[in-house]
Each structure stands twice: as structure tokens, then as C-alpha cells.
Amino acid sequence: MYSFVNVHKRYGLRTVALRKLNLDIRQREFFVLYGPAGAGKSTILNLIAGTTKPTSGDLLRNGHSIVHLPPERRGAAMAFENYALYSHLSVAENLAFPLRAQGIVKAEVEERVRKIASVLGIGHVLERRPGFLSGGQRQRVALGRAIIRPADIYLLDEPIGHLDAKLRHKMRAELKALAEDMHATVLFTTTSNKEALALGDRVGVLNSGRLEQVGTPHELYHKPANTFVGSFIGDPPMSFISVSVEVDQGNCKLRTADGRIIGRMDTPPPTNATLKLGIRPNAITLSDTEMPETIPGRIDVIEHLGHSKIAVISAGKDNISVSLPAASPARIGDKVWMAVNSSGYHVFANETAIQRGIN
């Protein structure tokens, strides 16, 4: 297990890369760091690899500080985003390099190179040099070189981010199966919502150097801790609308800016808090006539996504995304009434999620 204890990381005087990070990466888990560019994902990898040091705080492996250890004694294997392959060696020799350095016999080296190349779909380019490969092939060689040898932890920095969509889809499944087979501990970074949810046993959501939430993909999607996680997990993204609360005999009604009831909660929210409702696009039912507890709107945009569509509906100052089946007859300009399914929305007070109770 690797543990970050109150780790701060600054680059220079002003750039804060990580703020008070406390995080455990457990044995044999596939942990995904997910966040926008510049959130601090690569910094976390580099701290474990030993290519950079924390400004303050401690980093432990199985309870012992490793901050003072050189990179080669950290037990980490890393695939770099910029590949860092040996240009004068063939793909096979690049893959074999970490094994030869450990003195493994030739026949076994060849067997392992052949197997990993086959899993990664680069078996046919083993004799080529990196300069003669496509970007996607180079990325797979870099990934292969990182995972070919045993390591306490594999650090994979957006290892499939540069592949085309079809290959990324295929490699995602291969990587997950491979990690299971190897009983590997993996720390994987991505900016893709889908990769994070598909791969992670647990996912840490990072934003500007702050760890916003750690949980299983299911927890993050169904119980986002705050508006950032709510907006960043889920595709299409959650819509937010401002609401006010009206307490009526212990039953709290949530009203939109123009006074319509849109939801309810059991426990009153903190007084004077700014309240927002976060609504998933699949949690809204449209009708073309007014019903109780619906809000009116107009369809401004319709986006085709193949198997489904997204309608963007303006309601007063708010814009709300709604998922529709591909065959939906909805058209731009339609006036519609939106009902929010009671299980499909989240309430945030001052950007932090609060419990709604049983309603």
C-alpha cells in the first residue's frame, strides 16, 4: 500500500500542484486519477516514482517513508506520456530491456515479449525501431515496457489517451483483464469520464491540486460529494439549477426561480445556503402538456449521439440537458414540460452535497 500523508507540492514559488493530499492506494487495486488538465494527476505519479519530491508531507510504502529512496528502489514501473523509448533499439529490444536488466534468461524474455506484444496488438512490429511506428504504436510499446516486469505498483500516465477511439475501446478492456491477471496495483491517470468509470476499482477526482472525492465509480456517479464531482462524472454532464427551499410542516419543497416546485426533501438545508439542484440528463421526463410539479421550457438544441439524443432545454435562465431515445420526435423550438424523477437529482448547499432524506 502506498499512502500520501498531508502532501503538498509546489513548483517554484507560486504554482501549487497538490494541496494537502491524503490518499491510500491499496494493494492490487486499479486506482484511477481523474481530472482536467493541470489538476495534479501526473504530479502524484511522479511523487511515487521518485522523479520529484513533496514540498511537505510524507509518502509511505507499507507504513515506511520512501521520500528519501531513489527512484530505482521505489518498486514502481512507469509508462510516460511522452513514451521515452530507445530510438536505436527495436520494439522487441525496448520491451525486453527491463527484463534483461534483471538478468532473466533469454528464452523467458522472448516468451514474455511475445505475449505482451500480442496482448497490445504490436506483435507484427517487433523488429521495427520506434521511429517507424505510428503514435499509437509507440504509446503501446511504452505501455508494454512498463508492465512487462513485476513491480509493486504500475504508474500509467494517460497510457491510451493518444490512441484512436476504436483502439482505445479495445485496449481499455485488455488493460483491465491484464491487471486482473497480474494481480497488479495500478495507478492510472485519465481525462476521460468513460475510462475512469470503466477501469477504476476506485476513482479519485482531482481539481486544481485538490482531491475532491474518492470512491467506486458507482459511488461517484450516484453520490457526488459536491458540484464539481457532479459535473465532472457522467456523460452527458449533469445540469444545475438554482432553487430555494420552503419549509412546510417538516416537508421541504424545492422551488425554481419562478416559484415552481421541482423537488422535495425531508431535512431542511442549512439556513442562508445557496442551493442548487443537480439533475442527470436521464432523470427528466418530457411531456407536451402541463402536469403537476413540472417546469416549462423550450428546446433550444438537439444533438444526435447515435443511439440517443440530447435536448438542451432553456427554462428561464437555466439550461437543462435531457437524454432522449434516438426515435424521439422532439424538435428544436418545441415547448415542453419537464418532470424530474425523484431518484435522479442531487441537492447541493454552497456546492456541497446534502442528504435529501427518503423523499
Place this chain on the structure above:
Amino acid sequence: MARITARKLIKRYGAVQAVHGIDFDIADGEFVAILGPSGCGKSSTMRMIAGLETISDGDILFDGKPVNDIRARDRNVAMSFENYALYAPITVYENIAFPLRSSGMDESEIDKQVRSVADKMELTAILGLKPGALSSGQAQRVGLARALVRKPAVFLLDEPISHLDTRQRYRMRRFIKSIHQEFRHTMIYVTHDQEEALALADRVMVMSDGEIQQLATPDEVYSRPANAFVAGFVGEPPINFLDFQSDGDRAIIIEGNRIMLSDHHVSRLAEIGTKGVAAVRPHFLSLGENSTVKFLGIGFITEELQDHNEIFVDIGKTRVSLITPPNQRVKRGEAVSISINPEHLLLFPTQ
């Protein structure tokens, strides 16, 4: 505003031909996405429309008039690139005003135009900032605003949002769509991202190897792809391909399973011959024996994705993926049945 026509359009770079004599017609005010992998000829095509590349052979016409010999700056075309090349030493306001100043517009009119476009692109609050202080999403909106403020007849966008995160991409898509709805330029959007193309465009031009594979509405390229390339390139998760052999003229065999075909498939099979590929979307496969046509497979991986699961299963030597409700899973190596409604099969000749 302009209608754009290409006739036998060819682009050669030395001995290499990148665009092989394509024809298309884009209506005035239409929004067309040119979609394809890198090297398919999409950027060459767009750059010939913009006048940034010479036309090797054939013609491009704006409103029926050839523009082959008209310089880029005289075509009234605006272009926004992925690397939005803002002028670093001057403010956002001055960046947007720049194309207007060079056209000699008077100061009060410039101010009006800049503020109007800034308001639409939600840039009013950052007009005083310099490009270095902007987020990438903001910088892109400034790039778009600068292109828009010239009120071009044709607006070309080259992968403008491919590197943004999910939230920013949705937001930028809304901007681009609302710009089009408001100004009704003829808009051409070049991308390798099928989701962007489907979401934004009135019609999608799918290109591969310098040829147009299909030019049709998003619904048509998704539901009725013209060939196996289009079927494989459009759709997320990607469509599944399974090799088939014909068995008489009314049935096919896939991995040892005999499938009876309906009438429209029968005529299709007659065109294709004895061998081909059957394609089926992951949404149209289901776990279990709930249809007359089923395959035996071996479970590989289950991915849990927000409100559904994606399951990978090996049918013989072919790996397929299927979308299931969130409660369904397969274990590694587990024997499972996969059902398919044969109506949803698409048949293509082997590539």
C-alpha cells in the same frame, strides 16, 4: 452566405494524391461535418475550400462561381483552428477587434461589434485580460469570436474542441450550435471525433482514403451506414463485426450459428455473395436466451458505466461488446448466451 460545390476535386502533394476527385454540394446555411481518421483527406479538403491550398484538379464553386483562382482573403471565409493562435501581447478585446481594425471600420462600430460577439460567447467579463491568463476553453471562445466578428459567408472549424474535457466540450458544442442558429453561416466542421460530428452537423461527410464514403444526416450515417468503414467509424461504443458465410440464399452462418434472414436482408445478401461481414451495434445485443437467434460465448470483462454496463464476450475468435442494464455481469471465462434480433444486423462485403 454561400452554397459550396466541389466538382471532381483532386489534391496532390508531389506524387501522392490525398483527395481523389470528390464531388459534393453544401447548401447555403448548412452545417456539414467532415469526419474521418487522420490522413483521410478531410483537412486538405477544408484547406482547399479556404484557399489555403491550391486545387490540383477539379473545381470549388461558391454560389455556382469557381473560386479556384480567388485568394483566401477574398473568399470571405473565416477559419478557426485547434491551436487558436491568439496575439499574446494584446487583450481579448483587441484580439477580437483585430480583424475589424484591419478592414478600416470606425471605432464606435468596432466597439459595438466586439461587445455583441463577446456577449454571445460569454467573454464580456474577460475582455480586459491577455491570452496568457485564459483557460483553454476561454482561449478557444476568443478564437471563435475573432473568426465570427468578420461576419464571414463561410465558417470553417478545424478540430476546435478535440482536446477539451467532457464538460467543456459540451459547453463549446452549445456555443458552436447557437452561433450557427443565430448567424446561419454555411459551416464546415472538420473532426476525427464521431460524437462531435453527429451532435453538431445537419449532415456528416465521412471520408476515408481521400474519398467520400457517405454524405448524409447523423441519423442515416448511424442507422444506415453506406459501408463497413462508416459503420465502424460512427457509433460509440464501436459496432461489432462478425464474419459470415452464406448458407443458401436466405440464411447466413456466423461462428457456426445459422441465422435466417428477412426479406430485405435476402436481396442484400444476393449483392454481397457468399462471404462478408455482419455488423451489429452493442445496444442490439443482449445477454441470455431471449431471442430466437443466439450465440454461445465466453465472458471477458464487465465495465460498469454510470447507468449501464458494457460487457465484452468472445464469440469464437471474435470479441464483441454489448450494452446491458446495470445489474448484468459476466465473469472471466464464464459460458454465456448472447441474443440478437436479426433485423438489426447490417451486412457488408468483406473489406
